Amino acid sequence: MRVLLVPNYSRPEAVGGASRLAAWLEGEGVEVRWAHDKKLFPDRVVDLEGVGLVVSLGGDGTLLRAARIVEYAEIPIVGLSYGHLGFLTCGGPDELVEVVQSALDGTMHASHRATLDIRATFTKPDGSEFVERRFALNDLALTHGVKGDMIAFDVSVSGHHIDRLRGDGFVVSTATGSTGYALAAGGPIVTPECTGMICVPVAPHSIRARAFITAPDDVVEIQITRERASERLFFADGQPIGEGLWGERVSVRRGPGDVILLDRSVQSFYRSVSRVFYGDSRS
Template sequence: MKVLIVPNFSRADALEGARALEGWLLDQGVDVLWAHDKKLFPGVDDSAEGCDLVVSLGGDGTLLRAARIVGYEGVPIVGISYGHLGFLTAAGPEDLVATVEDALAGELHVSRRATLDVECEFERADGSTYVRHGFALNDLAVARGGAGNMIEFDVSVSGKHIDRLRGDGFVVSTATGSTGYALASGGPIVTPEFTGMVCVPIAPHTIMARAFLTSPSDVVEIEMSPERPSMRHFFVDGQPIAREKHSRGVRATVRRGRGDVILLDRSAQSFYDSVSRVFYGQVGK
């Protein structure tokens, strides 16, 4: 067997846990790989190819990095929380070895999470365009830039124009991402079994705009208005989509990804346990 360890390299306790886990795995005859520290090796792409399990040690951001590494490979991910909330993680540091042992034995609950395929179009200063693609477990966010000006954009679903909005931006999330930026923008908490998309305006300059849900087969398109060329940014799971200098985003197209991410947790009720703990006053209880 082979396990990929993805720690939060900025947390000493997560690194300590990762080293302890590596020692235990090696004693069990399990091969161990480490993801690279992105600050020291920013150009290195990690892979989960050939791995049987990926262990994330950190917060939800670290687990999202693990999901980007796995992509559509179908390698299960188990998260150990060293962060503030740990909404997506399965256990805390005190249960590290026991949780990984159960994961390797196939004794944890399997939660299949829908993903997003994101296509962002950018325009260069000379008018030519190019496209960047992204993979998301949580969301795509279109957001205003550092100048602070509102952005104006059109939202369409499967070719049907919904509205032209002004505001701080727009979030298209999975059910998994519904408890992230989408929730902070006023969207609903959605069960992981939902495989459509959650669409939420960010601080819209109208009292009419509301969050809405799509079907799994829908395609959401956000097109920036040429009449208001404000600075704007495109983010996938909180990470900016790489773009060339002196170009600007003009369109984002979002559809359901071609595969799911497999998260391991203790039971089918783990999601609601986390909802109660994090969002209904049970944090730390």
């Protein structure tokens, strides 16, 4: 089995930790593969052949990058925190070998996290359309552009029209992403066992617009209206879709495979919620 290391290359301590971990793994007879520095090699593809475990060394952003590398392949990911928050990670630098040893031994809890399959449609300068498909572990976000103009759009779920909304945007998240952008926009914290999608309007121009949760097999569709010619952008896990072009519509459904996050126990999620969002030092 090969182990893929995904460090945050902007943090020397994370790269140093990955080097120490690589030396230990190789001493145990485990083949190590490194993900490249995406800032230096943005178009390089990571080879996953033979990889049975992915180790993320950084914060939650690094773990999201590891998830984008794996996508729907369901290769287990274990996160070691070298970041500011570490909500999705399960250990720190002092537990480097201990955590990875447990992952290799198969003694850690495997949390299956629902993913998103995103299909966004854009208009090119020549008037033609193209569709871009994206993976996401956290969310799909529709946002306004740099001018800050209000966006008008229709929201439907599995063919049922919900409402025509006006506001700053809309977030469709997984339960994992419920503690990210969706939470900042006023959505609920949702347990990972929930496999539906959390839909949250962002600063809607209506007191009636509310967040709601779909069924696991629903499809959420967002269609930009012709009511306002406002700049609008789509993002998947904070990464831009469509190379800055204006989005026309997007459909979001549950992805064909889960992300498998390794943690210490089935209670790890609630401990993290208590520690991060309620400040309980006992967690």
